Amino acid sequence: MIIDDFVSFNPNGLYCKYGDFYIDPVQPVANAVISHAHADHAISGNTNIYCTEATYALMKLRYGKNAGKVFNMAAYNSAFTIGEVQITFIPAGHMLGSSQVLMEYNDIKYLYTGDYKLQPDATCEPIEWVHADVLITESTFADPQILHPNPVDEIKKLNDIKSNILLGAYGLGKSQRLIKMINEYAPQKKILVHHRIMPINVIYEKMGFPLGKYQIYSRKLMKEQDEFVYIVPPFTFDSYIKATGVKRLFASGWKKLQVNLQDTLFISDHVDWNDILETIKQVKPAQIWTLHGNGMHLKKYFGDDIFVKILN
Numbered sequence: 001m002i003i004d005d006f007v008s009f010n011p012n013g014l015y016c017k018y019g020d021f022y023i024d025p026v027q028p029v030a031n032a033v034i035s036h037a038h039a040d041h042a043i044s045g046n047t048n049i050y051c052t053e054a055t056y057a058l059m060k061l062r063y064g065k066n067a068g069k070v071f072n073m074a075a076y077n078s079a080f081t082i083g084e085v086q087i088t089f090i091p092a093g094h095m096l097g098s099s100q101v102l103m104e105y106n107d108i109k110y111l112y113t114g115d116y117k118l119q120p121d122a123t124c125e126p127i128e129w130v131h132a133d134v135l136i137t138e139s140t141f142a143d144p145q146i147l148h149p150n151p152v153d154e155i156k157k158l159n160d161i162k163s164n165i166l167l168g169a170y171g172l173g174k175s176q177r178l179i180k181m182i183n184e185y186a187p188q189k190k191i192l193v194h195h196r197i198m199p200i201n202v203i204y205e206k207m208g209f210p211l212g213k214y215q216i217y218s219r220k221l222m223k224e225q226d227e228f229v230y231i232v233p234p235f236t237f238d239s240y241i242k243a244t245g246v247k248r249l250f251a252s253g254w255k256k257l258q259v260n261l262q263d264t265l266f267i268s269d270h271v272d273w274n275d276i277l278e279t280i281k282q283v284k285p286a287q288i289w290t291l292h293g294n295g296m297h298l299k300k301y302f303g304d305d306i307f308v309k310i311l312n
Contacts, residue, residue, distance in 0.1 A: 002133055002287060006103075006110055009312060014112075014291070018105050019085030021050075023112055031082060035114030036098035037062070038172060050074060050082065052089055054097025057203050058172065076125065092116040093127030094269055095173030096204055102130055111283060112136040115292075117268070118275045119151055122184075123176045123209045135285035136311070139293030140270045141253060144301075148253055148272040151181065154265055158186045161247050161263065164228045165189075168237030168250035168259075171197045173269060175231050176204050176211055178251055182229060183212030192217045192230040222246075273297070280306070 007016050013025035021031035028045035035041055035051075037058035042051075044063040050072045051059070059067045074080050076099070079088045089099035094115040101112040111132035118127055141148070155178075158165065169175045175197045182189050191214040193201065198216055205211065214231075222228055225245070232240070237250060250257050253268025271279065276298070280288065287307045290298060295310040302308055 001106075002108055003105070006105065006108075006134070007112070007136065007289075007311070014311075016085060016103065019083035019087075019103070021082045021085075023101055024114065032068070033082070033087065033101055034059070035092065035101055035112070036094055038095070038115070038170075041114065044068065048072060050080070050087070052076065052097040052099055054203070054207050055099075057207070058097065058200070061199055061203060062172075076128075090130055091125040091128045093118065093121060093124060096124045096176070096207060096209060098124065100127075100130075102132065108133045110134045110136060111285070113138055113279070115140075115270055116279075117271055118278060119148070119268075121177055121269075123180050123204060123211065124173075129282040131284050133285060134287045134289060135280060135283045136289045136291065137276060137279065138270065139276070139290040139295045139298065141268070141272045142276055142290065142293055142295060143297050144273050146253075146272050147274060148268050149266050151267045152185055154267050155181045155185045157263065157265065158182065158189060158229065162225075162227060164222060164225055164246045165230070166237065166240055166243055166246040166248045167229050167231045167265075168234055168248070169231055169252075171233040172200055174251060174267070175233075176201060176209070177269070178231060178267070179211045179214050180209075183214075186229075189227050189229045190221075191215070192221065192228055194230075194232045194236055196233060197231065 012027040014023045022029045023033045024041040025032050030047045032046035033050045037055045044066045046068045048070050049068040053073045056071050076089050079086050086104040088102040092098040092100045103110045109132040193214050249265045250259050251265045251267045258264045289309045291311040299308040
């Protein structure tokens with residue numbers, strides 16, 4: 001029987017009392033299961049951390065000695081136990097090391113997706129499917145009006161821009177995906193990378209995900225118009241709001257983050273409406289629980305066919 005309160009939110013985050021652990025806690029806790037290394041899912045200061053090897057490496061890079069006390073690393077599809085709950089990390093396709101968290105308790109399977117995507121991405125492990133009784137899905141873009149375009153078509157837009165480009169992107173995950181795609185689909189572009197992104201690239205390449213050609217940013221190089229694409233994290237992008245001699249673009253699935261109405265770059269690392277429906281088709285859950293967004297559209301869409309509960 002599905003347990004209605006198998007996971008629930010409290011001030012520390014999403015808690016499973018049956019295993020006494022949190023999933024992606026928002027405050028430091030004793031036992032933390034971390035789905036991936038983005039800062040809104042992986043905070044510092046937890047005591048016992050359970051994650052993939054790549055997530056550990058990226059958290060250590062970001063937080064150093066404050067990353068956490070004890071790291072317990074698990075390979076994909078290799079079960080371990082916390083309390084009375086069996087846990088298995090399943091590739092989520094969101095970024096390097098990202099995991100869905102499959103939890104099994106009293107013969108019922110609960111699948112927490114974390115952030116995930118179905119689009120192909122050569123810089124991370126592709127999503128894998130498992131069946132579960134309960135699908136606990138992010139709903140960032142769970143709206144029938146939001147359908148992500150083909151990312152390859154989006155990147156190919158850069159071929160029509162002959163001036164230098166200042167390309168804003170999140171430093172972890174998105175930047176590496178962009179570097180790889182630009183090298184493949186706009187190979188004449190010369191990629192420059194902000195110094196804070198370079199150490200992340202090193203981890204990706206050590207983990208077996210080569211990105212192609214790029215070099216660290218040089219002010220001297222950018223003074224020339226030679227189809228340079230300078231990839232920078234958001235804080236640097238915002239500080240260059242008056243930059244001259246460049247076309248400013250920001251790579252995101254969010255319309256509100258597009259800064260140039262003529263030259264948008266809609267590249268998302270989250271599922272859109274159709275992707276969520278495909279996920280439900282593959283997982284075959286009896287119930288859907290939503291978080292990190294608005295689950296009302298799913299609740300309306302499925303009606304009485306599948307029970308939909310909104311956790312947040």
